[in-house]
Amino acid sequence: MSQKVGVRRMVVQKVGIVDLDGLYRTMRRWFYDYRYYFEEPTSRVRPGSAAGVEYEWIWRAWRKINEYTKFNVRVYFYIWDVKDIEVIKDGEKVKLTKCRLMLEIDGDIELDYGNFFSKSKFGKILFSILNTLVFQEEKILANWWDELYYHLYKLQTIAKEYLDMEAKGNAYYDVW
């Protein structure tokens, strides 16, 4: 069986007026730019309450680093009280969305995703040796973990900037 090493989840919350279409497109584009295979297994609209409808989107994306390692990314959008409004911005009418939004970004590194090593007992011993002695958990595996971790922060930075949050910018942008 493959082994997953999770990276730490991050949460972005915003209540106010946002450009939901733009956010969707920009974040979706990020996966394309970083060569991730993208899919959206869940896209739900619920009637919600009098305050507005509810949306739920779940994204899954992955990228194969080599025959042994794969990056998995999961993004959860929970949006409540969604109401479309028209705003005049720079003299032009723009359609924006008033809502409460919660964005969760999560991911993991999947080792031996092709299950090459799990077929026999000997394979499992090799898997353990490969991770501890050859890839040396601290050196190579930690580098992969780091790469995925800082990739996710780039995605989070894009979301924060698109949502026009005060916590803009990323001092770690040149890491990976």
Added chain:
Amino acid sequence: MAEREIVIDKMRLSYEGLFNVTELYKLMDGWFRQKGYDKREKKMSESVTKNGKFIEWELEPWKKITDYAKIIIRLRVIMTDIKEVDVELDNTKIKMNQGKADFIFDGILETDYENRWENKPLFFFLRTLFDKYIFKPYTAGYQSNTIDDVNDLHNRIKTFLNLYRYSDVAWTKPSGTWPPEGMA
């Protein structure tokens, strides 16, 4: 489980007045990067209320000092009633924010974060002995590093907020009370 020692417990800083929220964030983010901390933003929240924006950040960056010990700074920032205002400075209008900001700092020293010394009872026993009698000077050094880093960040933010300029009141020993002696 790794052992977490809270070296600085809930050190606080409050401010009310003019400041720039984005610049404050950049200052903290840049400081963590400069000091070799890994980024960790647990929660970034922002909502619009009647009296202005409510902003909440939960940051928990960490720095590995050795294979055995790492420093974690837990910082919670709560900003309320944040409004955007235009301020005239040297005949030029600049945009700033006005509101209240509260900072809560925790300095944590985590030892054996890879759980290497907890697999067997004998290892655990040895680790406790080593920690108590052999590694004590090292652990004390790590604690003082944690205190120094939290103090430095605290001072940077204070300076940014123009409360004090390089204040001589610093946190010098682990304590569970606030304010420290001599500051009240």
